[in-house]
Amino acid sequence: MAIHAEPGTAAPARELSPYPTDYTSWKVMAWMGPVFLVAFFCLWGLLARNISPFPAWAEPQAVWDHYKNLRLPIMIGMSVCLTLTACYMVWSVAVSRVMERIEGAGGLWSKMEMLGGTITCAPIMTACAIWLTAAHEIDNITPGMAHTLYWFGWLLIDLAYFVTSWQIAGASIVFMRDKREKKLVPNIVGWWGWITILSFFVVSAIPFVYTGPLAFNGVISFWIAFFTWFFWIPGLSYFIIKAIPRLQAEDAAAGRFNDS
């Protein structure tokens, strides 16, 4: 039950719909999306040399040499990236909360988005740990083991795509249902989400191909699949960050206050 006090009264109302809102924390969490992307792009992508990835057709000795030659940058890139991947989880909580303001408290898709975003961190972190281990232990492992670890990481990070698909689907569905005249998140972000989801499916080919567009370093499985996602994150983040002060203003206009 909501209790609304007149603005400016001595004892401001505490009751909010649906529960007290810490707008500052919310905004910090929303910024974690761009933080994740920058970290992932710079550390995993550039420093650890995954943009573009060492080829899927590389022989064990070539993979071993790659880890031996780039041991330090890969170790730094993968270890820090592993840690900062948690920012994606934080961001997905912020997104989920904006979704709840459209879907209702405890909404199904809002929960799905939060879970999808959080679980997405698992394959990324684990793959980073695998590649970090390969670099760390390079002098103790054979080329065959290096090759195995390389593939292990790629198969894991790529094939778990469907978790992220459901996260994105939830966001697309709910934000397109927004009845505000000027939606919190414009439809184009939702549509781009669907394009991202569709681009992921072909990645299932990676265990079976080593060259060409469908290999894990190929134009479809890497460049298109990853970059649709890379564009979705900042695209959605921009509107989430802008949505929070809008929601705060809506709350204030409705006489809903908290003391944060």
Place this chain on the structure above:
Amino acid sequence: MVVVTTERVKPRRLPGVEGVWVFIGADSVIFAILFLTFMQDRLKDPALFEASRHTLNMNLGGIDTLILLTSSWSVALAIQALKRDLIDRVPRYLFGGVLTGLMFVVSKSIEYFHKFAHGLTPGTNPFYMWYFTLTGIHLAHVLLGTSLLTFLWIRSRRGAYSRSHREVPESVASFWHLVDLLWIVLFPLLYLMKAA
């Protein structure tokens, strides 16, 4: 002074919902990237690509093009009929689209089966990887489009669409025309492009 204009100005618009144009735009860009990458790979081994190209059935490919063009025409007629509220004519044009879409699927299936029977698979060489990948992704678009057209056809028979309710058919039609135009480029790229 009162100015009376007798000209009816038709505002410029994109047919269907805006989102389908985001799809069409993105799909067009993605396929353009794929065409570019195909040509890049071809640059590395033109002899192999040319030899493999000769195993493709150009006549069948040409017929496929005619099938898709006819399909697009049929769907375009459906939209024209909708715009004039000729509701009873819409289902037959949509059905024409469905039928020709199915013809394309059958034709492609026969072509793939023929390839597999001759031991030609995506793993055979880079050209075949591209051939199966490009035509495969395109075929997925054809299957989706044909399903959507079938849905439209069923709904149109119940009078669900009219001049004032044509967003959904227009959206599907726009997507279908994309499928058609992608094949217009794909066909010469894979089947007709002879080496120097």
Place this chain on the structure above:
Amino acid sequence: MSVWRERVTWVWLGLVVLTCVTTWGLTKEMFRPAVAVVGIFLIAAVKVRYVMLDFMELRNAPIPVRAVFEAWPFVVAAVILGFWFATPAIA
């Protein structure tokens, strides 16, 4: 509405003719590869343009959108032909 008086029908007929020209005409041995390939892809670009303008109704679309889409077939054809000319001839 007479089907045979519709613009889309005439566009379709033109596209069918152009398809026959490229598939069964320009591929004949009498055309040098360069002539055939340039002809085929320019015709393909023109075909795409007509599908966009008359089937997809981009003729009535907002100008910026129409311009971007109209550019696509020609940019794609140019890139493809650029690569083709850069590719060495086979023995």
